[in-house]
Amino acid sequence: MSVTIRIIDGALGDPASVLLPSVQFGAAIVFDGVVRSDEGGRTIRALNYEVYEPMASNMLTELGREMLAKHGLVSIMVEHSRGEVPVGQRSFRLTVHALHRAEALAAVGEFIDRMKREVPIWKTALDANPPGSA
């Protein structure tokens, strides 16, 4: 069982293959969070993420360990952007390996909900047309 945390400057790249050769797991889920063009009714060009380190990584690691134990996962990997991520680009990726589908799906939902409530990461919407730019 393992927990991997990566804080990455800017947008995330394409996901690596999750189909690692293993007889341990029957479920592999990759969830990608993508920056939308609409944020609270405003058209934006990007989101800027502030990550308070090392507290954020410490809390993500602890949350990952909790998910491993609670849901019986094989592994969990968290990648989160820091800094500016343009609309349409990935800013968050959660990769979960588990023995079965049900626990993998449950872990993904619970992890993301808890992360948004508890982990010190703040996002700021950057307007596509800020005041005074016309």
Place this chain on the structure above:
Amino acid sequence: MVFRVLIFGSLARELSCASIAVDVPDNASVRDVNEALAARYPHKSTFFRGARLAVNHAFQPTGVPLRAGDEIAVVELVGGG
């Protein structure tokens, strides 16, 4: 003791700064920093009295005494991902 309390996100934008200096007694606790922040910004006193403060990157009970050099941050309004 003087601490520079780190702030982030919308709070930092609202107050137009990244940290707030507070002067508290030598035997001050986390709660004293909450009160000092509330006194510094009366219009946000309710917020600061209830704000979660991290000390050296971990949440601590409000009665925990502080030491010179501790890193204190307001960790509220979290919403990443």
